[in-house]
Amino acid sequence: MSKVYITGFGIVSSLGVGVELNLASLKGFKSGISMPSFLQTSHKELPVGELKFSNEELGEKLRIKKCQSVSRTALLGLLAAEEALEMASLQESDLKRAALINGTSVGGMDVSELAYPSVLNNSLKEYRNAFENHDCGAISQYMARHLKIHGHIETISTACSSSANSIMNAGRLIRAGMADKVLAGGTDALSIFTLNGFGALKILDPQHCKPFDATRKGLNLGEGAAFLVLESERSVEERGAPVLGELVGYGNCNDAYHQTASSPDGLGAYLAMGKALKIANLLPQEVDYINAHGTGTQNNDMSESKAIKKLFSDDIPVYSSTKAYTGHALGAAGAIEAVYSLLSIREQVVFPNLNVEAPMDILPDPITKVQPAKIQKVLSNSLGFGGNSTSLIFSSAS
């Protein structure tokens, strides 16, 4: 079975466009949480992780002239994807048979929700463009066309674990010999729909979120995108491509407890981490760092902490959540944190968990400073609605 090599990655988040800006903010304790300026919500009092560029500015960066009707989700995705392809030095000819696996939770909702009053007013024709770009698959198709990717296309929508599942599927396709080059990740733009939805669930923190703090009040929504280039051994050898890391383990499972909440004992996260370790053929103590899902809700952080405690027992690796930097970028979160995991390996540091004043008492305290460490194996969790739980394990290039 082929190894699954990573030869490129790209990222856009509220910390900025590109890997280096994200890294600088992570190292500089600089959170991307702010009040919404581009999202056309009336809830300007709710902090979010918003990228401070308009759609027109994002379009300019991508050399897309008319981006009025293009979903911000697609624009964010393309920026991250282009950086990943460039880092991997993939040429247009390489992309002919490459696959694209995209994960997104609400796709083109940012366009639909602004056009929706025209449906309620019965001016249906005006809604045409919004409707044609609304679904998650439309985002992937637009991206594939722009990037000139002609191979297999997949779109996964499993709420907050969507892009972690994309990366998992890239691993599965490569191991099965069904693909050689896969661009996998995910993208989600902030939307009025999700902001109000999480508001209705009463799990938005009206202040900056505090993952793994005992006084945490909820999450901040975020936006962004990240993509990885994953390649088979054969493809890497043929191209002589430099290897940046390896996807060694992945596991998905369902908590089967509640539609939105995680089970109190974290069964889903526990099983997903266990499956990922099994695929990676690793023991728990071989994990050097956990990039936790850690959204800042009472429920998630308690449930995830218990799952980590159960699996790692007394030998708990250093861990942190980076959600207080980026906000929770929903479908994109798994891929964004995959990039942070790879950066942790590249830089040999662990990124801090911001805003912890009174740590929870289930696990040892999360890492709150930029801590140099020998990092070879990183486990990253993504846990979502509908009980969807995914763990990925990245390793330094062997």
Place this chain on the structure above:
Amino acid sequence: MEQLKENLKVAIIEALNLEDVSKEEIDNEAPLFGAGLGLDSIDALELIVLLEKEYGVKVENPEDGKDIFQSINTIAAFIEKNQK
């Protein structure tokens, strides 16, 4: 107060889509969650919306829902106490 309780039952059945339940089946003292009507945490959020929209009463902390939503009696008492 009795009228309020009757109205509440109708509103709850509608808001929570309890199609198979009639208001006569809901006892004023019976627990609504768990063994009783079998409501869950999503219903608790719906009840918060119901109180705010229909009765103008706000539940500031969702955690307080546990006490307020024990039964029709406790909800009615909470509304009476907080309605202006």
Place this chain on the structure above:
Amino acid sequence: MKVYINSTSSISPQQSFDKEEYLKDWASHEGTYLKAQEPIYKDIINPRLLRRMSRIIKMGVATSLTALKEAGVEKPGAIIVGTGLGCIQDTEKFLSDIVTSEEGILSPTAFIQSTHNTVAGQIALLIGCNEDNFTYVNRGHSFENALMDGVLRIKEGSNNILVAGADEMTDEVAAIIKAMDYDQVDVWGEGASAFVLSVEGSETSVELVGTRSLNNLSEEEVSGEAIEFLSHHNLTSEDIDVVIVGMNKEEDSYIQAIKAVIPDTTLVNFKRVTGEFLTAVAFGYQLGVNALLTQSINDHLIIDKGEKTSFKKILVYNHYFGFNHSFGLLSK
């Protein structure tokens, strides 16, 4: 390694859920789209969860639970669902609440239920299944993504994989589509179909020999790819007894391209049952399985009658707006 379809279940605009009544009493439809004929759900789904479910969730869950029951599977090795537009009824409700309340006090249920993975999540919750749970939302390849994943899981060593495709139509979407005046499609529809894929088959199983999905093909390329797909499985056009296609309108140039290279078989249009929608092809597979097991096909669906009276191999071909194309091969 072979992959068997051990059970199926469908809800479609014709009678298909009750297999005794399968496509009997052909229903004529009024209105802008073909509306699914739905069973009485409370006999199938736990009423406590049922009370919040929109139609796509009910259709997806009911067909999935029925397929599992028929295959005698309590806990599948994975639950995989494909849906093109997802839970649009709840999406519409939450969107319209946002607009009319001007982002005011909102009830959360529609938001929760609008999430694309609600169908797969609800199945897991109902049967207590902790295994892998995936949802694909990939336009005219949403079901194909799910089916391919199911086959891969069998090859990875899992067993009894539940694969389903589901989409609902609402009056609002129907009106939007009508206003858009698409000339490529005669009639739109909705429905759900579910399948259990297993390593071992029985008398009542059909082999899923292979599937392939391709994008952006010309008519000429469709002809070529059809033959290529067959020869990949060591077959020629003469080995195919029935071709089940999804024709978007009665003059469909892609179907002509298929006919040109597989001329003398029985040609069947499953979209006469389903109408067009993003996961309609799931019913095409269900029809194929049913045809192989009963050795019969409803006359309403037959476009060309071939000479063969017994069916062993069926090719399924579908396309969505000439962009998403897919092939599947079923064998008894």
